[in-house]
Amino acid sequence: MTPLLxxxxxxxxxxxxxxxxxxxxDLAPGEVLGIVGESGSGKTSLLNCLSARLxxxxxxxxxxxxxxxxxxxxxxxxxxxxxxxxxxxxxxxxNPRDGLRMTVSAxxxxxxxxxxxxxRHYGEIRASAESWLERVEIDRNRIDDLPLTxxxxxxxxxxxxxxxxxxxxxxxxxxxxxxxDVSVQARLLDLxxxxxxxxxxxxxxxxxxxxxxRLLAHRLMVMRQGRVVETGLxxxxxxxxxxxxxxxxxxxxxxx
Amino acid sequence: xxxxxxxNFAYLDEQTKRMIRRSILKAVAIPGYQAPFGSREMPLPxxxxxxxxxxxxxxxxxxxCLKVIDQGADDTTNxxxxxxxxxxxxxxxxxxxxxxxxxxxxxxxIPETPLRAGQILVYQVPIPEPLRWLEPRDSETRKMHALSxxxxxxxxxxxxxxxxxxxSTSYDYPVLVDDRYLMRPSPIPKFDNPKMDRSPALQxxxxxxxxxxxxxxxxxxxxxxxxxxxxxxxxxxxxCCSLCGSGVSFLDEVVIDDQGGRMFVCSxxxxxxxxxxxxxx
Numbered sequence: 001m002t003p004l005l006x007x008x009x010x011x012x013x014x015x016x017x018x019x020x021x022x023x024x025x026d027l028a029p030g031e032v033l034g035i036v037g038e039s040g041s042g043k044t045s046l047l048n049c050l051s052a053r054l055x056x057x058x059x060x061x062x063x064x065x066x067x068x069x070x071x072x073x074x075x076x077x078x079x080x081x082x083x084x085x086x087x088x089x090x091x092x093x094x095n096p097r098d099g100l101r102m103t104v105s106a107x108x109x110x111x112x113x114x115x116x117x118x119x120r121h122y123g124e125i126r127a128s129a130e131s132w133l134e135r136v137e138i139d140r141n142r143i144d145d146l147p148l149t150x151x152x153x154x155x156x157x158x159x160x161x162x163x164x165x166x167x168x169x170x171x172x173x174x175x176x177x178x179x180x181d182v183s184v185q186a187r188l189l190d191l192x193x194x195x196x197x198x199x200x201x202x203x204x205x206x207x208x209x210x211x212x213x214r215l216l217a218h219r220l221m222v223m224r225q226g227r228v229v230e231t232g233l234x235x236x237x238x239x240x241x242x243x244x245x246x247x248x249x250x251x252x253x254x255x256x
Numbered sequence: 257x258x259x260x261x262x263x264n265f266a267y268l269d270e271q272t273k274r275m276i277r278r279s280i281l282k283a284v285a286i287p288g289y290q291a292p293f294g295s296r297e298m299p300l301p302x303x304x305x306x307x308x309x310x311x312x313x314x315x316x317x318x319x320x321c322l323k324v325i326d327q328g329a330d331d332t333t334n335x336x337x338x339x340x341x342x343x344x345x346x347x348x349x350x351x352x353x354x355x356x357x358x359x360x361x362x363x364x365x366i367p368e369t370p371l372r373a374g375q376i377l378v379y380q381v382p383i384p385e386p387l388r389w390l391e392p393r394d395s396e397t398r399k400m401h402a403l404s405x406x407x408x409x410x411x412x413x414x415x416x417x418x419x420x421x422x423x424s425t426s427y428d429y430p431v432l433v434d435d436r437y438l439m440r441p442s443p444i445p446k447f448d449n450p451k452m453d454r455s456p457a458l459q460x461x462x463x464x465x466x467x468x469x470x471x472x473x474x475x476x477x478x479x480x481x482x483x484x485x486x487x488x489x490x491x492x493x494x495x496c497c498s499l500c501g502s503g504v505s506f507l508d509e510v511v512i513d514d515q516g517g518r519m520f521v522c523s524x525x526x527x528x529x530x531x532x533x534x535x536x537x
Contacts, residue, residue: 101411108414121485122417122485126418144419
């Protein structure tokens with residue numbers, strides 16, 4: 001199968017310091033790739049480069065669009081890159097407040113992408129927003145409430161709905177369960193797992209939580225100091241880690 | 257009236273006028289685009305029409321006839337002062353009649369009397385950037401204009417409908433100029449928006465503090481943003497003007513006593529007077 005995303009020799013430097021070094025991988029359609037590693041290992045920088053929000057210092061990213069065209073993400077014009085990012089892609093940020101407009105209602109947040117790609121029928125936008133709120137388990141009658149009045153878990157679900165409304169094919173998630181308590185995390189993970197399977201989404205998920213990685217990801221990439229030290233199928237990698245750092249990572253998890 | 261000595265014609269020096277005219281030409285060439293210019297210190301505070309005055313000073317000639325309105329009225333402090341300012345520094349003729357004026361500087365209104373080809377309408381603009389309250393970064397709003405990335409403006413209108421059941425924005429209503437640039441028409445009521453569309457007069461917008469000039473050339477299409485199922489609607493009143501009886505003009509509500517008495521009168525004083533004159537004859 002031709003890959004959806006091809007990453008070739010991607011590096012990013014902040015001045016002299018390398019955030020990620022010479023990273024290459026392919027992502028198949030419908031595949032969920034987990035990127036794990038301790039904080040400071042370059043996970044988020046890598047994700048920002050992948051999701052067209054941070055131009056990498058070297059390397060290139062090829063994306064196969066819905067029309068079958070192979071696009072060099074950073075070779076595109078900015079207008080096309082923005083269009084891609086709001087139609088075929090989604091970005092779920094660690095802090096939902098960064099990914100939402102906190103001063104407009106939940107409905108406007110969810111409907112924004114539709115308006116940005118040209119929807120001009122209020123009733124249809126609203127109906128669409130309502131059905132997406134329902135799909136992420138937010139009550140329909142909260143549609144006109146400001147996100148300020150939402151709990152942390154609801155905000156994260158709202159952010160997910162805002163991204164999925166345009167039916168993206170590829171979603172980037174940065175610690176989607178960060179900062180949530182465990183029961184809320186569990187529900188969010190259930191929801192994500194269901195959405196990813198139902199919609200056949202491909203996803204790149206950055207996390208430091210191996211439990212999240214095991215539940216969601218088909219394949220894992222372990223990062224340390226900007227480099228990928230080990231990759232493999234999730235179960236394989238977590239149950240039989242080869243690299244000493246992966247072994248350390250796996251053995252650091254507490255089992256209550 | 258004779259001009260003051262010691263001042264250049266119309267207050268600004270010729271170099272400044274040339275610089276402003278270049279910006280105006282650029283603005284006219286790209287309808288709705290905010291062209292930067294080097295705004296000068298003017299002898300009045302920002303927010304009182306420094307942008308409008310600079311534009312007027314750059315385009316006014318000795319044979320022009322100037323009308324200045326503030327909230328539709330010719331006789332408010334700001335309108336009177338600016339008219340007198342040009343009468344003294346340029347020695348030009350001034351008028352309160354829309355028909356007679358070649359240049360009309362305005363704040364908050366477009367005259368009710370239809371403008372004709374050859375007239376120039378100069379708007380005083382406090383904040384030129386329509387995306388300002390939605391996107392605080394100027395680098396980003398400029399990029400959004402460059403890419404026609406205007407979806408977020410509809411988020412604001414959506415929010416209006418979600419909260420109030422209709423688009424409640426009643427002034428400074430966003431428009432799309434020539435199907436390309438999103439523009440803030442300065443704080444005119446949305447009642448006046450349709451008058452901007454394909455107007456035979458040249459419309460110039462000057463923002464002194466923000467140092468921007470933009471323009472709508474004659475006959476340019478200007479479309480007010482809306483939704484298919486919530487179309488743009490100008491304000492309407494169930495009263496007529498208490499003075500002239502006009503049922504088609506923009507009305508101001510005026511409190512007349514402390515018993516809750518109020519009346520509705522035309523905000524355009526010149527138009528109101530014309531209507532009354534006509535009724536008499």
